[in-house]
Amino acid sequence: MLPRADAPDVGLPRWFWWLPAVVFAAWFPIAPFWASDDYFALHWAKDLEHVLADFTGPWYGATDLFFFYRPLITLSLWLEVQVAGSDPWLAHINNVLVHACSATMVALLWRRWLSIGYAFAAGLVWGLSPIHIGAIGWAIARTDGFSCAFALMSTLLLARYVEGSTTRRWPSLVCFALALLCKETVLCLPGLLFLVAFAKQDPAAITPRAKRALSAIWPHIALLIAYVAWRVAILGRMGGYDAAAYEPLQMAAGLSEYALGLLNPLYWSPPPERIELLPRVLHLALAPLGFAPALLAVTVLLGKGRAKTLGFAVAWFLLASVPMAGFFAQADNHHNLRYFCLAFAGLAALLVTGGRVATALALTCTLLMLVRVRVEQHDADMQSRSMHEQLVSLLDDDLPGPWFVAGLPHQSQNAVALQFHFGIDRMLTPPFANGTTRVFAHRPTFALPGAVDLTDEDGLPIAPPMGTTLLFRGSELLVTVPQKPLPELPLDAPTEVDATSPALYRLNNGSGPVRFTMPGVRTPALRLTFFTASGYLGALVPNHAAADEQDGRLDLLTFFKTAQWSAGRELIRGLEPSTIMDLATDFPVLIEGGDYRDDTFTPTHRARRMVMFRFDRGLPKVMRGGD
Secondary structure, three states: OOOOOOOOOOOOOHHHHHHHHHHHHHOOOOOOOOOOOHHHHHHHHOOHHHHHHHHOOOHHHOOOOOOOOOHHHHHHHHHHHHHHOOOOHHHHHHHHHHHHHHHHHHHHHHOOOOOHHHHHHHHHHHHHOHHHHHHHHOHHHHHHHHHHHHHHHHHHHHHHHHOOOOOOHHHHHHHHHHHHOOOHHHOOHHHHHHHHHHHHOOOOOOOOHHHHHHHHHHHHHHHHHHHHHHHHHHHOOOOOOOOOOOOHHHHHHHHHHHHHHHHOOOOOOOOOOOOOOOOHHHHHHHHHHOOHHHHHHHHHHHHOOOHHHHHHHHHHHHHHHHHHHHHHHHOOOHHHHHHHHHHHHHHHHHHOOOOHHHHHHHHHHHHHHHHHHHHHHHHHHHHHHHHHHHHHHHHHHOOOOOEEEEOOOOEOOOOOOEOOOOOHHHOOOOOOOOOOOOEEEOOEOOOOOOOOOOEOOOOOEOOOOOOEEEEEEOOOEEEEOOOOOOOEOOOEOOOEEEOOHHHHHHHHOOOOOOEEEEOOOOOOEEEEEEEEOOEEEEEEEEOOOOOOOOOEEEEHHHHHHHOEEEOOEEHHHHOHHHHHHOOOOEEEEEEEEEEEEOOEEEEEEEOOOOEEEEOOOOHHHHHOOOO
């Protein structure tokens, strides 16, 4: 039974409003904690001047790397910090509230083409889908949830305008503006609004439907043009995400992979091994059946002559996916599914229009995966909280700084939840704590073949010859790692190396070589490991001393031009993100000498002091050749 087109939001049954309550209860935050660059975001957002700066400049004030414009997100975090300080509960409850509202709006949108029951089910499937775990359980990932909510509200208001409520177009425009202030993934909204306006027009009218649809959305198109012009003016470019590749076949395959993951939550995750609520055999049995609801929907809609409804759902998904084109080729990262929350509003209906059996199966698969991701998110949050509290408690012990902390996990065991990824150097500073000790993650920044791994034969982190090295073993045991010194590698070198932009330009122009010497020790190879907040990057180079020299030598110009942290990856480029994101851009460097045989470096000597390499925020410009 089709709904009335003249007043589709009037006279909804009371049970319909259980939808936001169910979604809210399903995602209710249970002992949430901060994750990944939440530390980065809240440290920035705690100051009102930063909030105001984000309205007229790049997000986080980053002139490189972050070519984003998301001031409304910064403002929301600032408001929460004023109320709750470093308590994460308010931020997460707000994420859930916004998400519950979005689920309701998905149902209200689909009520224009489906019966009340199926529209309710579409909103429920969308709201309970585990693809939202990042946007809800990760505070700063609200960029997806908030932008999606404003986009859906804009769409509903525009639909009401087309249906005859003449006061709804300008509120729709305001919601579009708010969505644009949250994330650039809503750039597609005028296309979605055109789709809705076109579908709601009376095909019997004299004026062509496309012309009437354009007449309804022209203010939104004008706003989009103004937004793009403003964004280019303050960022110097459009910005947003840069694609790894735009190879058509690879992109098509990736988009198909995302669609499968959205339609079947059991598709993008391996069978669970330890969570008793989700037995492995149940996962294996239901995973193939998880695609049945979508197949049944296509069959039913085509069989009943509802091809237009099917076309609307597919067109919505494709149009809403356009801003994520740069990620199509990266479908192996299931964290990217959260980017498709708005696009999934189109596919959600396909999982329920196949009938009651299809709806029941879709909800079963959704709920199974929802329980799993929520359990893993909770475990990860509890572990992160414990680690953070133990580090904060050590601030009173006057341990020598800086701290090199090993055992901080990037993400949870099954890669469902992010944990300590970025912003490690902010976690002991306001608003999270009142410390001033610098913190470095003692782990490879990127775990790729050929990357330096500073662990010994017992799996313990090699303690640098300064500060304090700490090791987490699980979430409960925190131990101090003693140093295991090798024979000394004597250094005739400054305590600090000027690697700022002007110095690198002078070095590159041959204005004067900078050399380290190792008096009396000449090892075949040298390894320099740079510690940053997110981890360390090391590079191996042959000793630059001549064949007849007894002292070792390191020429910095040669080093910076040739050093690679992994095969084909230049060290200097690997340091670019840290020079932008870290609180401080002077990095302690561990220098070792040793043998290099069979593609393996074996350290035989280690310097008993670290050299500070002082970079600045201009390194990316240097790497672009000073443009």
